Amino acid sequence: MMDTDDRKERYRKVAYYPGCALEGTGHAYNRSTKAVGKALGLELDEVPNWNCCGAMEVKNVDPKVQTYLSSRVMAIAASEMHADVVMAPCNGCYHNLKKAEYDLAHDAASRDTVAAISAKAGHATYEAGQVETIHALDWIMHGVGEDELRKRVSNSLRGLKIANYYGCMYTRPRHIFPEKDKGPGSDSTLKPHFMDDLLEAAGAVNVDFPLKTACCGGAHTLSDSDLSTKLVLNILRAAEAAGADVIATECPTCHSGLEMHQVRAEKVLGEKTTVKMLYFTQLLGIALGLSARQVGVQENVSDGLEPLKARGIA
Amino acid sequence: MPIHEKSLIRPEQIRYHDKLVMDGIDVSGHWSLFVEPRVVTDYNEKLQDEIAALPGGERIHRCWQCGSCTNSCTVNAVNPDFNPRFWIYLIRMGMESELLRDKEIIWQCVSCNKCTYACPRDVFPEGVMKATAHWLELKGHTPQSKSSMFDAEFTEQVVATGKIEEGRIIRGFFKRSGQPLAQPWLIEMAKRLARHLPLKMGFLMGIAAIVRPRTRGWGRARGALEDYIAGQEHARRKALGLDEPGSARAHGAAKAASGAEG
DSSP states (O other): OOTTOOHHHHTSEEEEOOOSGGGTTTHHHHHHHHHHHHHTTOEEEEOTTOOOOOHHHHHHHOHHHHHHHHHHHHHIIIIISOOSEEEEOSHHHHHHHHHHHHHHHHOHHHHHHHHHHHHHHTSOOOOTTSOEEEEHHHHHHHHTOHHHHHHHOSSOOTTOEEEEEOOSTTTSSGGGOTTSSSSTTSOOSSSOOHHHHHHHHTTOEEOOOTTTTOOOOGGGTTTTHHHHHHHHHHHHHHHHHTTOSEEEESOHHHHHHHHHHHHHIIIIIOOOOOOEEEEHHHHHHHHTTOOTTTTTGGGSSSOTHHHHHHTTOO | OOOOOGGGSOGGGEEEESSOEETTEEOOEEEEEEEOOOOOOOOOTTHHHHHHTSTTOTTGGGOOOOOHHHHHOHHHHHOTTOOHHHHHHHHHHTOHHHHHTTTTTGGGOOOOOHHHHHOTTOOOHHHHHHHHHHHHHHTTSSOOOHHHHHHHHHHHHHHHHSSOOHHHHHHHHHHHTTOOSOOHHHHHHHHHHHHHOOHHHHHHHHHHHHSOOOOTTOHHHHHHHHHHHHHHHHHHHHHTTOOOTTOTTHHHHHHHHHHHHO
16 A cells, blocks of 8 residues: 555544445444444544435436435535545445545536535535545455454454455446446456455455346336345355355345345245345454454344354354 | 347348249348338437427436447337337437337336446446436327336325335325235235344334324425426426427426327
8 A cells, every 4th residue: 555545544533424224234244344444443423414326216206306415414524523534435425425426526507506506405515525525444444454354353254254245336337436447456346355365354254256237227116126035046056056145245236135135045946045234334344353243233124143253253 | 320130120020931932042030031121200400309298218328339338228128119229229220210119118217227338438327228218208208107107106205205215105106006005915015024024023013003203393395395396397398398388288298199190
């Protein structure tokens, strides 16, 4: 890493944007992210009175409404919290804040629309560059790092075999992630590796998993369930073929999509798969000595305790 | 755009004979295959402009038909009829009737953005797919897709309260799309979740189902968003020539007219 890198300092305390999913189906991700932050001495300051980022659905109705919704979250972080880093663990939120940042920096029409709606709504207009949006992976990778993490592991993952699944929104489209693909110290949009690196530092073995950035069909998880089930089944089967005990996730939509369609594939297609899903923060928390309950393993649908127990980790 | 797409040949227009001898030469099977010509007379010269007027479609004119989008497409791998490159070709050629042959599947794009990643011309094919799906609905060629129903349910909740609650979205979507909520696989999922879920979590989830989460002081944002969305919808209808000035019934009339053409 570069000598001029001040991220270790800047990421120590960040504005936290959990988003709607982390208050619902992704609750275990919320719980484990907070627990891991605490265990690693990183501080989270939740954005007060935040709103939904717009997810994929609002973008489909009108992209600029999504830009406004995401900009409002960043506006609060910048003007009320005086924060310069916003951390969003959900891929959808992370993606949307990054996309809003890009559009506001490059598109005058987006700037005008956001300024007009913000003025009517009665709050400060967000201006590109006021905050840096990061993912939970960036937060731990740059705020702590692999070496430091390795030193803090008290309950090694003991060779637990993991397929790391990043999904779509963490890397695509690449133009909204200017900090990626910058060589050593940055993540790759073609083959992301931050989650692999962190879990390896925690004692896991990463299997050679070809579908790291495949799509789980999350956009149509209910509106075109048959397609989503097929796509998820591909991912589950590929992970099993690669020898994985666990698929590590870093997105609540991917995670619940994999869990839901694993059940649906079994019920509707008679296709049973046994690989389990755990958030990467749950795995890191356990490696840092937290209990399965403290990182919300029992809040998952798939029984993540089973592979952990099998290796004597939990 | 010189790529000759096999899909332009309709199966019913392919002719060949298992046994055929012409001038003493055996031309049985493939050797006698020919395609009966047809004449396309209903070019819509405005088609590209109409798609470009909708969000996501703005950059369609940049396409040079390399096929990277289709080659990288998640849905194409599952259903070969899902072909973004071909649809962009048809739109740019104004071949509306050919495009309409695939109208039932265009909305199935999963927005994985592999096409946007692969596209060397920054066409943003994902946006073009969304614009095309909107166009089909606005013109009355297709009813509202389940995906659009989901989007509408979600957006209405966000605009109303600033936040969404997933249970409420799921219930609203199933109601809107006329599906029973009691899907066997959803029930199985709830059962598996309940097996380990601590009581406290179950209680909190029950509360979320009753008390709607909302962003404090959202009222003014809601008003601003409703005004903006209504304005945009009006502008889009106008761009597609769907609104007669001063006619509130223009929507129904346009729908009937496009139905008659189709």
